[in-house]
Amino acid sequence: MPLEDELGDILQKARDGKAWSRNDLVKATNFSNEDLQKIESYQWTPEDSDVLKLARALDLDGPALVDIAQERWEPTPPSNDPDFDLVCLNVFMGEYPVNCYLVRCKATGETAVVDTGANPKTIIAKAREMGVHPKMVLLTHAHPDHAGGLGQLSQAFECPTCIDHKEPKPGGSSNFKVVKDGDEIPLGNLRIKCIETPGHTVGGVSYLINQTLLSGDVIFAGSMGRANSSWNDLFNSITKKVLLLPDKTGIHPGHGPSTTVGQEKEHNPFFKGQVK
Numbered sequence: 001m002p003l004e005d006e007l008g009d010i011l012q013k014a015r016d017g018k019a020w021s022r023n024d025l026v027k028a029t030n031f032s033n034e035d036l037q038k039i040e041s042y043q044w045t046p047e048d049s050d051v052l053k054l055a056r057a058l059d060l061d062g063p064a065l066v067d068i069a070q071e072r073w074e075p076t077p078p079s080n081d082p083d084f085d086l087v088c089l090n091v092f093m094g095e096y097p098v099n100c101y102l103v104r105c106k107a108t109g110e111t112a113v114v115d116t117g118a119n120p121k122t123i124i125a126k127a128r129e130m131g132v133h134p135k136m137v138l139l140t141h142a143h144p145d146h147a148g149g150l151g152q153l154s155q156a157f158e159c160p161t162c163i164d165h166k167e168p169k170p171g172g173s174s175n176f177k178v179v180k181d182g183d184e185i186p187l188g189n190l191r192i193k194c195i196e197t198p199g200h201t202v203g204g205v206s207y208l209i210n211q212t213l214l215s216g217d218v219i220f221a222g223s224m225g226r227a228n229s230s231w232n233d234l235f236n237s238i239t240k241k242v243l244l245l246p247d248k249t250g251i252h253p254g255h256g257p258s259t260t261v262g263q264e265k266e267h268n269p270f271f272k273g274q275v276k
């Protein structure tokens with residue numbers, strides 16, 4: 001699975017963090033507006049020395065940004081947890097894929113769905129193939145690409161949906177269980193810990209099971225989510241919560257490949273050197 005974000009996405013998100021227009025970045029570097037536009041729209045990858053200049057202007061880690069710009073880094077997948085099965089399913093909204101997950105407690109077979117995608121036929125088919133009947137849906141946030149299929153899933157499985165107390169509730173279910181930071185949701189022998197990670201949305205929440213984090217659109221391998229509600233909240237969610245988990249913690253995002261806390265601290269241009 002390719003990284004969710006390329007050089008152009010990372011530059012736009014970093015500009016967003018400084019509240020810089022493209023012209024502000026022009027002033028801080030010797031690039032023209034046209035050149036920056038080409039880079040941000042994936043039409044041109046400049047040479048390494050120029051990528052380093054952009055990184056310096058935007059407070060990104062230079063070598064980490066060069067590695068991503070030149071497609072020289074991809075994360076090693078985290079190890080599997082012996083206590084549960086984690087099945088990642090690509091569910092599409094048009095052509096745009098989102099990662100949804102089935103979590104099955106190995107001891108009891110109890111199963112949860114994490115995010116529904118927009119069109120969850122794949123999830124329903126996989127649950128039937130596995131012979132499981134999910135007993136809950138866990139939403140990381142309510143954007144349509146993550147929660148648009150809630151109506152179909154609710155109809156198929158008639159189960160409650162967990163969502164953070166600050167997140168607007170999507171349509172498709174009237175059976176919500178509101179969660180907040182620190183709550184623990186039992187699933188068979190598992191305890192699923194809710195960690196509020198706002199910034200992409202106001203009520204974004206990540207779910208931690210042992211050393212596996214299902215994090216929605218908070219952090220991506222080599223990048224961060226789009227800060228729709230607050231860039232500072234999102235940055236703090238990552239540096240003060242997600243990346244303080246043990247290095248081997250698996251991060252399973254809503255888009256792009258899975259990674260680990262340790263790898264993001266080493267290779268993510270936004271966060272390398274930002275977390276001790």
Ligand SMILES: [Fe+2]
Nearest residue numbers: 141143200217
């Ligand atoms: Fe989202």
